[in-house]
Every structure is written in structure tokens, then in C-alpha cells.
Amino acid sequence: MTENNNNDHNEAGADADERVVGTPTDNTDVVSESSAHSESEHNGPYLASETHKHSEEKQRRGEKLASVWFIIAFIGGIGFLVSYFLFPPNAAGEPAIADPQIGQYSNMLLGGTLTLAMFGIGAGMTVWARNVMPHYEVGSPYDDLPSKEEEKSSFSEFFMKSADESGFTKRPLMRRTLILAMLPLGLAPVVLLRDTGPLPGDLMKKTRWTDGMRMYVEGTHRYLRAEDLEADPYGMISALPALDDEGYPHGISLTDQAKSVILLIKMPEDDWKAGMDEPVREDSDETHLNWTHQGIVAYSKICTHVGCPAALYERTTHRILCPCHQSTFDAADAAKVVFGPAHRPLPQLPIGVDDEGYLVARGDFNEPTGPTFWEYAKD
Amino acid sequence: MKWITARRRHPLAGYVVVILALALFGVGFAALAPTSDEARAQTLSAEVPDPEDVDVANGKAIFDQTCASCHNYDGSGMYAEDDEGDLVVTNGPDLREVGSAALDFQVSTGRMPSMDPDSQMPRKPMAISEQDLVDLIAYYDEEIRTDGRGADIPFDVPGDAPQAADFEDEASYEAALEEYEGEYDAYIEGADDVDMGMKLYLTNCAHCHSWSGGGGALTDGRWAPEIHDSTPREIYEAMVSGPGAMPMFSDGVITPEEKQELISYVKTLQAEPNAGGIFDLERVGQVAEGFIGWTVGLSLIIACAIWITAKQRAHD
Numbered sequence: 079m080t081e082n083n084n085n086d087h088n089e090a091g092a093d094a095d096e097r098v099v100g101t102p103t104d105n106t107d108v109v110s111e112s113s114a115h116s117e118s119e120h121n122g123p124y125l126a127s128e129t130h131k132h133s134e135e136k137q138r139r140g141e142k143l144a145s146v147w148f149i150i151a152f153i154g155g156i157g158f159l160v161s162y163f164l165f166p167p168n169a170a171g172e173p174a175i176a177d178p179q180i181g182q183y184s185n186m187l188l189g190g191t192l193t194l195a196m197f198g199i200g201a202g203m204t205v206w207a208r209n210v211m212p213h214y215e216v217g218s219p220y221d222d223l224p225s226k227e228e229e230k231s232s233f234s235e236f237f238m239k240s241a242d243e244s245g246f247t248k249r250p251l252m253r254r255t256l257i258l259a260m261l262p263l264g265l266a267p268v269v270l271l272r273d274t275g276p277l278p279g280d281l282m283k284k285t286r287w288t289d290g291m292r293m294y295v296e297g298t299h300r301y302l303r304a305e306d307l308e309a310d311p312y313g314m315i316s317a318l319p320a321l322d323d324e325g326y327p328h329g330i331s332l333t334d335q336a337k338s339v340i341l342l343i344k345m346p347e348d349d350w351k352a353g354m355d356e357p358v359r360e361d362s363d364e365t366h367l368n369w370t371h372q373g374i375v376a377y378s379k380i381c382t383h384v385g386c387p388a389a390l391y392e393r394t395t396h397r398i399l400c401p402c403h404q405s406t407f408d409a410a411d412a413a414k415v416v417f418g419p420a421h422r423p424l425p426q427l428p429i430g431v432d433d434e435g436y437l438v439a440r441g442d443f444n445e446p447t448g449p450t451f452w453e454y455a456k457d
Numbered sequence: 458m459k460w461i462t463a464r465r466r467h468p469l470a471g472y473v474v475v476i477l478a479l480a481l482f483g484v485g486f487a488a489l490a491p492t493s494d495e496a497r498a499q500t501l502s503a504e505v506p507d508p509e510d511v512d513v514a515n516g517k518a519i520f521d522q523t524c525a526s527c528h529n530y531d532g533s534g535m536y537a538e539d540d541e542g543d544l545v546v547t548n549g550p551d552l553r554e555v556g557s558a559a560l561d562f563q564v565s566t567g568r569m570p571s572m573d574p575d576s577q578m579p580r581k582p583m584a585i586s587e588q589d590l591v592d593l594i595a596y597y598d599e600e601i602r603t604d605g606r607g608a609d610i611p612f613d614v615p616g617d618a619p620q621a622a623d624f625e626d627e628a629s630y631e632a633a634l635e636e637y638e639g640e641y642d643a644y645i646e647g648a649d650d651v652d653m654g655m656k657l658y659l660t661n662c663a664h665c666h667s668w669s670g671g672g673g674a675l676t677d678g679r680w681a682p683e684i685h686d687s688t689p690r691e692i693y694e695a696m697v698s699g700p701g702a703m704p705m706f707s708d709g710v711i712t713p714e715e716k717q718e719l720i721s722y723v724k725t726l727q728a729e730p731n732a733g734g735i736f737d738l739e740r741v742g743q744v745a746e747g748f749i750g751w752t753v754g755l756s757l758i759i760a761c762a763i764w765i766t767a768k769q770r771a772h773d
Contacts, residue, residue, distance in 0.1 A: 204765050297656025298715060306709030309608070314637075314704035316660040339660075343704070389664040391676060392702035397676055401664060406676060417676075446678070 113166050131212040137245060140209025144202040150253035151198025155262030158270060161187035169429075192266075199259055203325040206252065210245040212263040225292055260376045283446040283454070285319075285428060286330070287439040292320040293335045296339065300381065301328070303435045312393035313344040316379060319439070337447050340427050341379045341389055342437075345396060353411035358426060358444040368429035369444075371437070376427040377413045378447040381405055383420040385449040422450060471763040475756050482752050510588075516596025520587055523570045527680055529554050532601035548574045556607020557594050559698035560690055564590055565617070570698070577701060580686065587623070606608035608707065613640040614720070616690035643719045644689055654722030655713060661706065662723075668724055675702060689720045739772055 132140070165174040165184050175181040225233070246253055254419040292301045303360040307313045319338050322329045330338075331354040369375070381388040388407065390398035394408035403416030413424035425443035432438045446454045464470060520531060524541065527549030528534055534551035536544040552560070563569040567581030585589070594610070618637050624630035648654060659668065667673050672683035679702055685691065693716055697748035699705035 132698060207765075295657075295711065295715075296651050296660040300712075302710070307707070308697075309707035309709055312699055312705050313707065314661070315706065316496075375715055387660075388663065389660075391704055392671075392679070393699055393704040394702045395676065399676055401673070443600040 086233075090390065102391075106289055111137050113233055115343070131243075132209060137210045137249075140205055141245065142251045143209065145252050145255045147198045147205060147265070148252070148259040149198075149248040151195045151202065151259035152210065152255065152262065154194030154196075155259060155266070157191035158188060158266055159262055160193060161191055162269060162454055182390060194300070195259070195263055199256070199263075202252075202256065202259070206244070210249065210252075212457055213285030281305060282451065284446070285442055285447060286321055286334050287338055287442050289320050289441050290437065291439045292432070292436045293340070293342075293439070294320050300343070301436045304431050304437050307342070307344045307374060310344055313341050313374075314391045314393070316389065317376075317437075318344050336385075338381065339375045339379045341391065342374055342376050342429075343391060343398075344372075344374045345393070345410060349396065351408070351411035353408075358428075362444075364428070366426060369426055369440070371429050371431060372436070374429065375409065376429045376439075377407075377409065377424040378427070378443060378444040380424075380448045381420055382422050382424060382448070382450050383418070388424065420450075468767070471767070472760060474761075475760050479753065479756050486749075509596040510594045513596050514596070515589065516592035517600070519585060519593045520596055520601075523585070524552075524593075526572055527571075532597070545573075545688075550773050552597070553603040553605040554602055554717035556698060557598055557602070557610050558608040558694040559700065560594055560597055561590070561610045562698055562700055564593065566687075566691060580682060608694070611690060611693045611713075612696075614690040614693045614717075616688050623633055641689070644717065647725055648718045648721030651717050651722060651725070653715065654718035654720075657711060657721050659721045661711075662719075670727060672751070684723065689724060692720050692723065718741070 086159060134419040160296050161184065164187065166178055167173050173183045175301050213398050219269050241247060294300060295302055296318050301320060302315070302317055303311075307315075317340050318330060318335060321334070323331060323334075350367060354370075355365050358369060360364055366375075377398070379387050379389055381402065383400065384401055384407045386400050386402035388398050388405065390399035390401055391397070392399070393408065396408060397408050397416065398413065400405040400406070400418065400420070405420035407420070407424050408416050408417050413426065415421065415423060422445070423432075425445040428440040429437055430440050519531075524532075524741065528551075529549075532552040534546060535548040536551075537547045539545045562583065566582055567583050568578040570584055571578045581723060585593070598605075615637065618641075619630060619633040621630050624633065665673055666684055667681075670684045672681045674680050681703070681726075687695070696706040696711065697701060697708065706716075708716075
């Protein structure tokens with residue numbers, strides 16, 4: 079910064095021993111006592127007699143108060159780091175915060191301590207400005223860039239003067255506690271990088287659906303049969319794969335639910351549009367229509383835009399509307415986008431029936447489900 | 458004005474302005490927000506009608522007068538070919554396969570007869586009497602409905618509460634009301650799996666009707682109506698018949714027991730006591746809460762900014 083022309087000649091000089099990190103050099107001209115109080119020298123809305131330097135006693139009180147805030151901020155910052163590590167994964171490597179109660183505690187602690195750290199620094203700085211720094215008006219009109227040499231030096235002069243007047247150089251307790259308070263906050267983002275974890279591999283492109291897997295009506299544990307939809311010429315229902323994973327109250331983790339939930343839609347077969355005769359993938363012989371069963375089609379319920387559940391289905395128009403950003407898909411036309419920010423159709427799940435008449439998947443989706451990501455189309 | 462001029466430079470003037478603005482927002486919102494205490498359209502609780510009480514000829518007269526102009530005398534609806542040769546509804550759709558549940562739903566919620574076939578009908582008081590509706594449904598079942606297609610009226614699900622005007626004396630009304638309330642409570646409390654009811658509602662209904670049942674917007678100006686005023690039977694009938702753009706949820710897809718859980722969840726949710734206060738926000742949901750959060754939060758931040766940047770004078 080502009081300190082250069084002030085301190086480049088004495089970096090290794092005798093003064094260097096007494097310099098404290100983050101402060102200006104000692105031999106800079108200190109102007110704090112000089113001109114601030116002369117009536118003629120400033121033209122702000124207040125008379126010079128109304129501006130003032132705080133009494134030494136007030137400054138000392140301000141310094142102490144600010145230091146208290148900075149120490150609180152430091153404790154908050156340390157607390158943030160502590161609360162990040164407070165809930166380690168269990169022996170099986172599952173995060174403890176997967177439990178909603180623990181997750182809530184963790185969120186409260188992380189948010190609370192970070193609030194404390196930032197608020198402490200802000201409050202301490204406000205106290206500093208109000209009780210330690212002198213108050214007067216400074217006019218600084220804008221000029222052409224770049225600044226002239228003398229302007230630069232006058233700025234650095236002013237900067238150093240302000241640094242000195244603000245008490246930053248003279249108040250080591252406050253200065254050191256401020257630097258102390260900033261330290262953990264600077265470290266925090268680096269620590270959080272730990273969460274990026276290993277690469278996902280093909281996890282984002284596959285769901286738990288497999289050939290022959292039956293499906294539940296979401297919320298129940300009843301397998302759905304094709305004939306259950308016989309009385310609905312225009313039916314719709316949310317369904318989940320009939321998994322039974324140990325340890326989850328509904329047999330399937332929330333992550334798997336979010337990826338594999340489908341919307342089963344039934345419509346009269348002459349409502350299908352031309353898009354249903356197109357292949358499900360560029361390299362596939364099967365068409366979207368081959369992947370339906372007796373007018374029942376299964377689409378991913380997760381919008382391909384940013385992953386909201388797109389399930390406002392209008393049976394009259396066969397539109398599926400996503401409530402978040404109004405992406406609209408045509409269920410009769412292979413879920414092509416007819417409106418909104420989504421840029422690819424809802425993935426389709428191939429369905430059929432097993433020999434007992436239950437609806438089953440005949441494989442995984444034709445495309446990755448969920449919000450579109452950069453590599454979604456690559457293998 | 459002198460009073461204001463004298464005090465607007467007061468150190469506390471900024472806070473006063475912020476507090477006034479907050480109060481204005483709060484009171485203004487409370488005043489403008491719609492009230493939910495609109496009177497419910499209540500009619501006689503309908504049992505399975507006794508054949509002796511039914512006048513099919515009257516039902517035909519009502520159908521020919523109020524329905525046939527759009528739905529045709531045989532209930533086949535009115536259609537025309539569009540440019541691509543597809544049949545599109547011009548006035549009213551074909552009624553022959555919709556089932557009596559659809560008829561009961563549309564007429565008892567006042568949506569039919571409709572004044573304008575091109576626009577979505579709101580909920581209204583029923584246009585014909587309860588007896589006329591019974592006759593109309595009997596005529597529909599006998600003459601118009603094809604092979605008993607579509608869903609029947611779920612008579613075992615409680616419908617509208619009895620209304621005093623339909624009774625000759627106070628005692629018989631009170632007796633009917635007590636009987637109705639007994640049936641209603643038995644139906645609502647007969648559900649025992651709140652979690653299932655909630656999941657069924659949230660995954661299949663809440664997208665359009667909102668998590669609180671307040672309804673919401675669809676495409677092309679259509680909307681999903683709020684369901685606070687709906688009786689259990691109307692909710693049931695809407696599910697099996699799919700009125701308007703709503704898809705159908707037959708008893709195969711969601712069984713009657715599961716429907717009972719779902720309806721019980723919806724009615725229990727709506728019966729939750731309201732905490733009250735001007736910020737109860739009519740329980741419209743997170744968006745309104747976010748709005749208040751922003752208003753209050755931003756005001757506090759502005760107050761902080763005023764404090765931080767307030768000019769100090771010598772006499773401070």
C-alpha cells in the first residue's frame with residue numbers, strides 16, 4: 079500500500095525492533111496533535127469547537143470495552159472451530175449430524191458462535207470508533223486517476239496520521255486482541271474445506287431402482303399393482319422403490335428417497351404425443367412409449383432445474399409444473415420442457431408388471447435424476 | 458409541523474421512524490390479510506337416500522333445466538372438432554362415465570351449475586336444495602350413467618353438518634347435530650396413523666393445495682382451491698373424481714383407510730388452535746414468515762447502521 083515511501087528505508091533500521099506487526103513505522107511524521115483543532119482548517123457542518131479528541135480517560139475506557147468485545151469475538155471464533163469438531167462421525171463413518179436433533183444442535187452452535195465472533199468484532203470496532211478515535215470532518219474531493227505523487231504522499235501521510243490518531247498504534251492491548259479475534263475467522267474457511275470429501279463417482283447418475291423392483295405408494299408400505307389404477311383414467315400418485323434398508327424408519331434413506339422418488343401418471347393412451355415415439359436415449363432402441371405400461375408412465379419427481387419436487391400435475395393438460403421456478407413439463411410428450419428454466423426433460427423410469435401383477439421398474443432412469451450438473455451427460 | 462421540525466433532529470428521531478415504519482407494516486398486513494372466518498355453506502347431512510323419498514321425475518326436470526344446456530340431454534356433453542381433428546369440449550364435458558361422486562361434489566360445493574363454462578368456478582353455496590340434489594343424483598344414476606362407471610358417493614364419510622333452517626323445531630335439529638358430530642368425530646378419530654396421512658397429503662396434495670390447505674396457482678390462470686371449508690366427504694369425492702385439472706386418486710391407488718388417514722390429517726391440522734396475535738399471518742406459510750423476517754431483520758440492521766454512523770457532537 080502507500081506505506082512504501084514511508085518505511086522502505088528503515089525496514090532494517092534500529093526502529094525495526096520496536097515495530098509491532100500491522101502498525102506503521104515509528105519515524106513517520108505523527109500529525110495527530112497538530113492541526114485537527116484549529117478553527118480555520120476544516121469546513122464541515124460542525125464548527126471546529128464542536129469536534130474533539132476524546133479525553134485520555136475516555137479513550138482508556140473505550141480501549142478496555144473494545145478489548146472485551148474482541149475477546150468475546152475470539153472466544154466465538156474458537157467456539158466455531160470447536161463446535162465443528164464436536165460431533166464426529168461414528169465408528170461406521172456415518173455423520174452424527176445425520177440425526178436431526180444433533181444436526182439442530184450443530185447448526186445452532188455453528189451459527190451462534192459465528193454470530194458471536196462477527197458481532198464481537200463489529201461491536202468492538204464501533205466502540206473503538208466512537209470512544210477512541212477523534213471526531214472531525216474531512217473533505218476529500220475526487221480527482222482524475224491516477225493520483226499525483228504529492229497526492230499519494232499526502233494520502234499516505236493522512237493514512238498514517240489516522241492510524242496513529244485512531245489509537246491503533248498506541249493501544250497494544252486492543253490491537254493485539256483484535257488480531258487475535260481475526261485469526262480463527264481466517265482459519266475457518268480453510269477448516270471447512272474438509273467437508274468437500276471424496277469425489278462422488280457415479281453416485282449422482284445412479285439410483286436404487288433395479289430391474290424387477292416393486293414400488294410403494296409414498297407414505298405407505300403397500301406395493302402398487304397396475305390394476306390399482308384401473309379406476310383412474312387420469313390418475314397420479316407418488317411412489318418410492320420398495321427397499322427395506324435397515325435402520326431407516328421407512329426403509330429408505332432421505333438421500334435415496336430424494337433421488338429415486340417417482341410420479342406415476344396414468345392417461346388414456348390416445349393422449350400420447352409424438353415425443354413418446356422417440357428413443358429414450360440417443361443410442362437406445364427403446365422408445366419412451368416402450369417404457370410405459372397400459373397408459374402408466376413413471377417420471378422422476380425431481381425437477382431437472384434445481385431439484386424441487388415437480389408435482390403440480392394437471393390431468394386436463396398433462397402438464398407437470400414445478401412450484402419453485404415454474405418449469406413446466408408435458409407428461410404426454412416424454413416430459414419435455416414446455417416452459418421455464420429447466421433445460422432437459424424429467425428422467426423416465428421404465429416400468430412393467432411382474433407375474434403377480436405388481437408394478438415394477440425394469441431398470442434405472444434413462445438419465446441422471448435431480449438438478450442438472452455439468453457432467454450429467456458424460457459417462 | 459413546528460412540532461415535527463423541532464424534534465426531527467433529536468438523537469432518537471431515527472429509531473422512532475423505524476419503529477413507526479415497523480408498526481405500519483405490521484398493522485397494514487394484518488388489516489389487508491384475508492380472514493379465514495368466512496361462513497361455511499352448511500347443508501343437511503346426507504344419508505343413503507331411501508328409495509321412497511326420491512323423485513326421479515323431479516331429478517330429470519332439474520337436469521333438463523339446469524344441466525342439459527351445456528352437458529346435453531343425455532349427459533354426453535358438447536364437443537367440436539378443432540383444427541387437428543381432435544374433439545374438444547365447447548360447453549360441458551361428457552358426464553356419462555364420471556360417476557355420482559363427481560356430480561355430488563360439483564353441485565354440493567356450488568361449482569355447478571356454472572355461469573361461464575370457460576372459467577374455473579369458485580366454491581359457492583349450493584344452488585339447489587338438498588332434496589333436489591338427491592333427486593338429481595337418482596336420475597343421473599338411472600338414466601345417464603353408463604354401466605355404473607366412475608366412483609359412487611362415499612355415504613359413510615361425514616358430509617355437511619345439519620343446518621337449523623332445515624328442521625321444524627330446535628330439538629330435532631340439536632339431535633341431528635349431535636348425531637352428525639358423533640359421526641364426524643368417529644371418522645376423524647378413527648384414523649390412527651397420522652404419519653401416513655401426513656405423508657400422503659404432503660406428497661400428493663400439498664404441491665397444489667399448499668401444506669396448510671390454502672391452495673395455490675396452476676398454469677394458464679387456473680388455481681387449486683383452498684380446502685379449509687371442505688367436508689371430509691367432499692375431500693373424498695374430489696380425490697376419486699378428480700374435478701377440473703386435479704388428477705384422480707381411486708380407492709385402488711389410495712385405499713379408503715388411507716384416505717381416512719389423509720382426511721383426518723387435513724381436518725386435524727386445520728383444527729389446530731391458532732396462537733393468534735397480529736403476526737399469526739393467517740398461517741399462510743413460510744413466504745409470509747420470510748417477509749416478516751425480512752422486514753423486522755432489515756429494520757434492526759438499519760437501526761444498527763443509524764447507531765454506528767450517527768454523528769457525535771462535543772456535548773455527547
